[in-house]
Amino acid sequence: MYLKIKEEALRYRIIQIGLLLFFLLSGLPEAFTKDVKGPAQNRQVQWQYFDKITLQSLKEDPDLIYTQQDRNFYEMVRDFFRRLWQWLAEKINQLFNVNIQGTDVTIFAYVIASLVLIVGIYFLLKMSGFSLFFTNKKAGSTYIVGQENIHEINFEKEIAAFLRKQNFRMAIRHMYLWALKKMDDQGSIKWEPFKTEQHYRQEIADEQLKQTYGQMAYIFDFVWYGNFEADAAMADRMQRLLSQIERKEVAVEN
Numbered sequence: 464m465y466l467k468i469k470e471e472a473l474r475y476r477i478i479q480i481g482l483l484l485f486f487l488l489s490g491l492p493e494a495f496t497k498d499v500k501g502p503a504q505n506r507q508v509q510w511q512y513f514d515k516i517t518l519q520s521l522k523e524d525p526d527l528i529y530t531q532q533d534r535n536f537y538e539m540v541r542d543f544f545r546r547l548w549q550w551l552a553e554k555i556n557q558l559f560n561v562n563i564q565g566t567d568v569t570i571f572a573y574v575i576a577s578l579v580l581i582v583g584i585y586f587l588l589k590m591s592g593f594s595l596f597f598t599n600k601k602a603g604s605t606y607i608v609g610q611e612n613i614h615e616i617n618f619e620k621e622i623a624a625f626l627r628k629q630n631f632r633m634a635i636r637h638m639y640l641w642a643l644k645k646m647d648d649q650g651s652i653k654w655e656p657f658k659t660e661q662h663y664r665q666e667i668a669d670e671q672l673k674q675t676y677g678q679m680a681y682i683f684d685f686v687w688y689g690n691f692e693a694d695a696a697m698a699d700r701m702q703r704l705l706s707q708i709e710r711k712e713v714a715v716e717n
Contacts, residue, residue, distance in 0.1 A: 613644040613654060631693035632686055638701040639683040642676065645708050660684070672711055679704045 618641040625634035643663070647654035652666045660680045667673040682701055686693045 613640050631698045634698050635686050635701050638705050642708050675707045
C-alpha cells in the first residue's frame with residue numbers, strides 16, 4: 464500500500480511538471496513571432512456593426528468586463544510566461560548575435576522545454592527508485608518489495624518451499640532479499656525498508672561485492688518489475704551469486 468501511494472505521488476509530480484511546461488509553452492508562438500510581419504493579406508475587409516441596444520447590453524455584461532483584477536489565475540500565469548519567453552527570445556538573439564525569428568526559434572524553444580521535461584522525469588524516477596513503465600500485474604502477488612523486515616524471514620525455509628513448488632519468481636525474490644540481509648550483517652550496506660538498488664550500490668565499497676550484487680539486482684528487476692517469466696536457470700544463477708555473497712560474509716567474519 465505504501466509503495467502504491469509513493470507511485471501515485473510520483474505520477475502526480477510528473478503531471479505537475481507537464482502542467483508547468485504547458486504554461487511555459489503557451490506563450491511561445493506569440494513571444495517569438497511578436498515582431499514578425501507576415502505576407503500582406505489581399506482579402507477584402509468586411510465591417511460589422513452592432514446596434515446601440517446590443518452594444519449597450521454587451522458593455523453592461525459583467526462576464527465581458529476584463530480588468531487586471533478580474534482576470535483569472537490561468538490568464539495571469541499565461542501572461543507572465545508570455546513575457547518571460549519574450550525576454551528569453553531577446554536574450555537568445557543578443558547572446559548568439561543573430562536575428563532569428565518566428566518558426567525556427569519556436570522549434571528551438573520547444574526542443575529545450577522537452578529536454579527539461581525529460582530530465583525532470585528522469586531524476587524523479589531516479590530519486591524514487593520506481594519504474595513508471597513496468598508494474599507488477601501478476602495475479603496473486605501479495606508481496607511488495609520493501610514491506611518485509613528481512614531480519615524476521617526464515618529464508619532457507621521459504622526459498623526451499625518456493626523451489627519445491629517451482630515458484631521461481633518468488634524464490635528469486637527471496638534470494639535477493641536474503642542477499643540484502645547478508646550484506647547488512649556484513650556491514651557492507653545499511654538495510655532500510657523501501658531503500659532503492661541505487662542506494663545500496665553507492666554504499667558497497669568492495670567492487671567485487673558490488674558487481675555480484677548488481678547481477679542479482681538485474682535478475683530480480685528483470686523478473687519482478689519486468690514481469691518476465693522466471694525459470695529454473697535463473698533461480699540457479701541467483702543461488703550461485705548468493706553463495707558468492709555468503710563466502711564474502713565468511714571472509715569478513717574470519
